[in-house]
Amino acid sequence: MPTPSGPCLEGGLLPADFYAYGELLSDGEREKIEALRTFLRTQAAPIVDDYWARAEFPFQLVEGFGRLGLLDWADPDKPGSRPSNLLGGMTALEFGHADASLGTFFGVHAGLAMGTVLTCGSEEQQRRWLPAMSRFEKIGAFALTEPHGGSDVAGGLRTTARREGDTWVLDGAKRWIGNATFADLIVVWARDVDTRQVLGFVVEKDTPGFTATKIENKMALRIVQNADIVLEGCRVPETNRLQNANSFKDTARILRQTRSGVAWEAVGVMFGAYEIALRYAKEREQFGRPIGSFQLVQDLLVKMLGNATASCGMVVRLAQLQDAGVFRDEQSALAKAYCTVRMRENVGWARELLAGNGIVLDYKVGRFVADAEALYSYEGTREIQTLIVGRAVTGGLSAFVR
Structure with a gap:
C-alpha cells in the first residue's frame, strides 16, 4: 500500500486521513x-x-x-x-x-x-x-434566503421581479447573505409577478435600490460578512437576467451540487478538530504523563477519528457518483445531514478533551465548535435533508408540510 498523503498531510504522515x-x-x-x-x-x-x-x-x-x-x-x-x-x-x-x-x-x-x-x-x-x-478580481454572493423564509423558500419566496421593457424591477429582502457586504456580483432570486416563476438575476454592486447591511453579533463564522439585503425598486437590465434560470428547479440544481460541498467542509472541520485534540493529548501532561496515555482520552480520539473517516468515505463515494453523472438529490442530502451531525459530535469531543482550554480562542477548538453550528444549519437544515432522503427511501411518500 502506498504511503498515505491525504488531504491533511503536513510534512509527513498525518493520522487524520487514516484510510489514505x-x-x-x-x-x-x-x-x-x-x-x-x-x-x-x-x-x-x-x-x-x-x-x-x-x-x-x-x-x-x-x-x-x-x-x-x-x-x-x-x-x-x-x-x-x-x-x-x-x-x-x-x-x-x-x-x-x-x-x-x-x-x-x-x-x-x-x-x-x-x-x-x-x-x-x-x-x-x-x-x-x-x-x-x-481570478478573484470580482467576488460573488448568492441571495436566496429571506427574513421570513428559509426552509420554505421554494414556495414562500417573497422577493418580486416586475418587467418594464428591457429592465426588471426587484423589490424585497434577503437575509444571511454571505460576502454580500463587499461582493461585486450578487445572484438574486426573485418571483416574476406575472408568471409566478422564480428567476435569477445578477445585481452588480452599487446598483441604485440595493443595500447590504452587515449582520452583527454572530457567534459563528464571524469572519464571514453575512448581510441583510434590501431591494427597493432595484432596476436590473434584461441582460443581467440569468437566461437559463426560469424556475425554482434551476435554483435547486445549484443547491444539489453545493450541498455536497458543505458535507466536504464538515469533514474538514472534523479533521481539523481531531488534529488539534490529538496534538493537545500528546503535549498536555496530568499526573506526570501525557493525557493521551489515558484510556478515556484515547476513546475520545478514536471516536473522533471514526466519525471523520466514515464521513470522508461517504463524500468520496458521492464525488465518484457526481463524476459519473449518476448521483441523486437524496445522496447529497444524506451526506450533508450525516456529516454535519458527526461534525457536531467531533468538535464537542475535541472541546471536552481540551477541558477549560477548549473555550479559549488561543487553542482554536472553541472557534471550531462555534463555526460548526452554522455549517449544521445552512444549505438546508438536518430536518429538511432527512425529509428529502425519507421521501426517496419510501418510494415518494412526502412528509413535507404543504
Whole structure:
C-alpha cells in the first residue's frame, strides 16, 4: 500500500486521513491540494483567530487565492477541463480544516455564485463575468434566503421581479447573505409577478435600490460578512437576467451540487478538530504523563477519528457518483445531514478533551465548535435533508408540510 498523503498531510504522515483517501487524487490534483494547504497554513492560519475575534474579513488573502489558480478552469477563455468532483471536494475539505469561515467564503463565491453563472448563465454572461470571478478580481454572493423564509423558500419566496421593457424591477429582502457586504456580483432570486416563476438575476454592486447591511453579533463564522439585503425598486437590465434560470428547479440544481460541498467542509472541520485534540493529548501532561496515555482520552480520539473517516468515505463515494453523472438529490442530502451531525459530535469531543482550554480562542477548538453550528444549519437544515432522503427511501411518500 502506498504511503498515505491525504488531504491533511503536513510534512509527513498525518493520522487524520487514516484510510489514505488522498491517494485517490492524481499527482497533478495532489499538487494543487498541497499548494492550497501550504497557503492556508502559512498565510491564513496565523491570522484567522484575530480576524474571527474582530468579526472582520482578511481581504489580503483574496489575491493569494487568485494566484493559486483554484478556479482557472471556469474562465471560458482558458483551455482546460473542469476538475473532478473529488478534487473540488478535497478543496472544500482543506478550507474547512483551516477555517470554516474561509471555506464558506470560497463556497459562496465559487460554488453558489459562480456555479449559478455556469449553470444558468448564457454563454455571453459566462464570458462577461467568469474570467474576473475565476481570478478573484470580482467576488460573488448568492441571495436566496429571506427574513421570513428559509426552509420554505421554494414556495414562500417573497422577493418580486416586475418587467418594464428591457429592465426588471426587484423589490424585497434577503437575509444571511454571505460576502454580500463587499461582493461585486450578487445572484438574486426573485418571483416574476406575472408568471409566478422564480428567476435569477445578477445585481452588480452599487446598483441604485440595493443595500447590504452587515449582520452583527454572530457567534459563528464571524469572519464571514453575512448581510441583510434590501431591494427597493432595484432596476436590473434584461441582460443581467440569468437566461437559463426560469424556475425554482434551476435554483435547486445549484443547491444539489453545493450541498455536497458543505458535507466536504464538515469533514474538514472534523479533521481539523481531531488534529488539534490529538496534538493537545500528546503535549498536555496530568499526573506526570501525557493525557493521551489515558484510556478515556484515547476513546475520545478514536471516536473522533471514526466519525471523520466514515464521513470522508461517504463524500468520496458521492464525488465518484457526481463524476459519473449518476448521483441523486437524496445522496447529497444524506451526506450533508450525516456529516454535519458527526461534525457536531467531533468538535464537542475535541472541546471536552481540551477541558477549560477548549473555550479559549488561543487553542482554536472553541472557534471550531462555534463555526460548526452554522455549517449544521445552512444549505438546508438536518430536518429538511432527512425529509428529502425519507421521501426517496419510501418510494415518494412526502412528509413535507404543504
